[in-house]
Amino acid sequence: MTAGAALAFLPPDSFNVVVLAAVFILIALGLHFTFGLLNIVNLAHGEFLLIGAYTAFQVQAATGNVVVGIVLAPVVAATIGILMERGVLRSLYDRPLDSLLATFGLAVITRQAVQLIFSANPRTVTDPIGGSITVAGLIVPWWRLVIVIATVALVALATAILARTSFGLRARATVRNPALAETMGINVGVMRAALFALGSAIAGLAGALLGPINTLDPQFGLLFLVNAFLVVILGGQGSLRGLVIAGAVLGGSLAVLQFFISTVYAQIIVLVIAIVGVRLRPRLGEWSAARRGRRSSAPRAGAGSAGTGVMGGAPRRG
Secondary structure, eight states: OOHHHHHTTSOTTTHHHHHHHHHHHHHHHHHIIIIIITOOOOTTHHHHHHHHHHHHHHHHHHHSOHHHHHHHHHHHHHHHHHHHHHHTGGGOTTOHHHHHHHHHHHHHHHHHHHHHHHOSSOBOOOOSSOOEEEETTEEEEHHHHHHHHHHHHHHHHHHHHHHHSHHHHHHHHHHHOHHHHHHTTOOHHHHHHHHHHHHHHHHHHHHHHHGGGSOBOTTTTHHHHHHHHHHHHHHOTTOHHHHHHHHHHHHHHHHHHTTTSOHHHHHHHHHHHHHHHHHHHHHHHHHHHHHHHHHHHHHHHHHHHHHHHHHHTSOOOO
16 A cells, blocks of 8 residues: 555544644643743743734734735844843742742733723634645645744754754753852853843744744733643653653643544643653653663673683683
């Protein structure tokens, strides 16, 4: 059976499984920097998606070009993120409960400001491309395909920045041991502000990308906040690879379940999957570490046994 014939048995909208997995990864990627790395319980994360979406809407209304709005969205979100971090959060890194309360207050203020400026009426962002293609019987909307491609690109970019640049090296040093990083000449305050701005920019871009497939209102960010935290926590705080796996599992599971049951029940099952995953993740980590340890020690043990056998086979004198 060919791949095309196999795909023909799937529902026409099966591409939504890939899309929803990408959306879960996308909405959690910015939180990886602010919560996963900086350990700020950022309850204002959803509002950065809101800022990005409304930036795209406002630029579209002013110029008629939504693409310009999508490009400007991360800039606006990063600017507001820096103001929040420097103005409120910079002294709260060692006070998690205070940072939680502060970000909650900032989230409420942001939502109310958006409502005052744009009203609570639903808004829409135009799909920049429109239309869809059909591949082996599967309907693939162009803009949803763009979201998937953008998610892959952002994950690759974030990985490269953190793993292969001097900025990433300084950022990891700041996160792991701020006091030691300062003794090495790293400006910890600047690095924290840069990481928070980067996470805010990614969240703003995510909101702008998701705007054309959602209806906008001041509660827009709350739709994604819980799922973003679920992905980061399940994947392991600070683990980008774990975030990608968790986002694919949770988003893909939700999409598949929606083929058979209502969205409400599907979301409940996904929450159960996340809770069970968080409960089992430490044990899976221990099992994986033990397995790697056995693999790494196996060659040494074999070499030792071989040496003993050679000595044991040597002829005795006398």
